[in-house]
Every structure is written in C-alpha cells, then in structure tokens.
Amino acid sequence: SQTIHQWxxxxxxxxxxxxxxxxxxxxxxxxNLYWYRQAAGRGLQLLFYSVGIGQISSEVPQNLSASRPQxxxxxxxxKKLLLSDSGFYLCAWSxxxxxxxxxxxxxxxxxx
Amino acid sequence: AQSVTQPxxxxxxxxxxxxxxxxxxxxxATPYLFWYVQSPGQGLQLLxxxxxxxxxxxxxxxxxxxxxxxxxxxxxxxxxxxxSDAAEYFCAVGGGYGNKLVFGAGTILRVKS
Numbered sequence: 133s134q135t136i137h138q139w140x141x142x143x144x145x146x147x148x149x150x151x152x153x154x155x156x157x158x159x160x161x162x163x164n165l166y167w168y169r170q171a172a173g174r175g176l177q178l179l180f181y182s183v184g185i186g187q188i189s190s191e192v193p194q195n196l197s198a199s200r201p202q203x204x205x206x207x208x209x210x211k212k213l214l215l216s217d218s219g220f221y222l223c224a225w226s227x228x229x230x231x232x233x234x235x236x237x238x239x240x241x242x243x244x
Numbered sequence: 245a246q247s248v249t250q251p252x253x254x255x256x257x258x259x260x261x262x263x264x265x266x267x268x269x270x271x272x273a274t275p276y277l278f279w280y281v282q283s284p285g286q287g288l289q290l291l292x293x294x295x296x297x298x299x300x301x302x303x304x305x306x307x308x309x310x311x312x313x314x315x316x317x318x319x320x321x322x323x324x325x326x327x328s329d330a331a332e333y334f335c336a337v338g339g340g341y342g343n344k345l346v347f348g349a350g351t352i353l354r355v356k357s
Contacts, residue, residue: 164343175334175349176288181342189342222287231276231295231343235287 134159138223138236145243151196151210153239155223158204163225165206166233167198170220182206183228218243246271248335250348257325258356265320265351267335277318278336278345279309288334294318305329330355 135158145151157163164183168176178191180198188198195214199207206223220240224233247270257263269275276295280288292303299311309320318335332352338345 166344175347176345178344178346181344183342191344224288226343229343231338232278232290232293233338233343233345234290235280237287238285240285 134225134234136223136225136234136236138221138239140239141237142240143242145213145241147215147243148212151208151213151217151241153208153221153223153241155206155208155236156204157225160204160225160227162203162228164228164230165200166224166226167206167208168222168224170222170238172219176222180208213243215243217241246337246346248337248346248348250333250335250351252351253349254352254354256354256356259327260324263320263322263325263329263353265333265335265353267318267320267348268316269318269335269337270316271337271339273339276338276343277309277311278338279303279307279318279320280334280336281305282332282334282350284331291320291333325353325355327355327357329353 137156166181167179170176182188182200196210222238223236226233249268278293279291282288291307292301294301294311302308307322332350334350335348336345
C-alpha cells in the first residue's frame with residue numbers, strides 16, 4: 133500500500149531564516165506531487181505541483197520554491213522566511229493520470 | 245476559472261441528527277468532485293468522490309453525496325451524526341493537466357450531545 137510522509141511535523145523559525153520541508157511517498161512510482169498551504173480559517177491553496185522529476189509548476193507568486201530531486205521526493209524551500217509564510221503545509225500525491233489526491237499528515241510552520 | 249463555494253463556515257448539529265453540508269462549484273467541463281475531512285492538526289482524509297455515472301455516491305463513515313449538474317452542487321449528507329464526526333469538511337473540484345484541485349473554504353462541523 134502507499135504511504136506519504138512529511139517532516140518535520142512542527143517547525144518554529146525566525147523571520148529571515150531558510151526553510152526546507154520534505155515529503156516522500158512510498159509504494160508507488162511516477163506519482164504527481166503537490167504542495168498546499170492552509171492558512172488559519174481558510175481553505176487549501178495549491179502552491180506547486182510536479183508531474184515528474186525536475187518538473188515543477190508554480191501556482192502563485194510567493195516567497196517559496198519547490199524541487200523534486202527524486203521520483204518520490206518533493207521539497208518545499210525558502211531562502212528567507214516571512215511572517216506571512218506561517219501556516220499548515222500539506223503534501224499530496226496522485227497516480228500519473230489519476231484523479232484522486234491523497235494527503236500527508238502536514239507540517240505546521242510558525243514564523244516569528 | 246474553477247471555484248468551489250461552501251456557504252456554511254460553521255454548522256452545529258445534535259448527535260443522532262441528520263447532516264447536510266452544501267457545496268457549489270464552477271467548472272467548465274465535467275468535473276471530478278471530492279469531499280475530504282480534516283481533524284484538527286491532521287491531514288485530509290478522502291470521504292468520497294464523483295467522476296461519472298450514478299449521481300449518488302457512497303463514501304466512508306456512512307457519508308454520501310449527490311451530484312446535481314443542473315444546480316452545480318455536490319452536497320454531503322449523513323443520516324445520523326456521531327460525535328466523532330466533528331471535524332472540518334472540504335469540498336474540492338479537479339481535473340485537467342496535473343489534476344489540480346480547487347478547494348472550498350471548508351465547513352466546521354460541531355456535534356452537540
């Protein structure tokens with residue numbers, strides 16, 4: 133069966149510091165991968181998606197970037213965090229050509 | 245552009261009562277529709293999905309949803325709510341290249357005993 137992992141679970145970072153959040157998927161190959169942000173009291177906003185290694189599509193202009201160095205690894209990064217980057221970050225995967233996305237447990241990021 | 249509207253931010257129901265959560269969507273083609281549930285501090289769990297065929301779909305935990313094309317709606321229902329159903333519920337529409345999903349703002353369900 134497939135599983136999706138995210139770490140860390142919680143992160144507190146000062147403004148201006150770098151960020152690296154990791155997401156890995158097990159039990160499948162060639163997945164589509166997604167990063168979402170959930171701000172308090174709001175729905176989910178798609179940040180990035182990837183249909184293959186090195187292929188990243190950005191949905192919104194922002195202070196963040198994403199990379200996919202391996203087939204089942206998706207990384208969310210920032211060089212300098214802003215207060216507005218605080219939120220709950222969710223990674224998701226779907227099969228290539230599949231319609232259903234499955235979500236990881238999320239990372240709560242607090243920027244102070 | 246795709247969009248999803250969940251008109252109710254909060255809903256409170258008594259345990260054992262029936263539940264209906266509303267979802268309206270805007271999509272240019274035949275939509276793929278989803279309901280997810282999120283407990284506090286957790287990821288999203290898929291409740292059910294609609295792609296085509298029978299417009300009444302059954303999901304996990306006793307939930308069902310009905311797709312009504314004429315009303316652009318995909319409302320979630322449960323005949324008898326349990327205290328463990330208290331959570332936030334998200335409706336989403338997707339499709340196209342990359343299968344991106346657009347989510348509604350969510351409805352927080354509170355269950356009173």
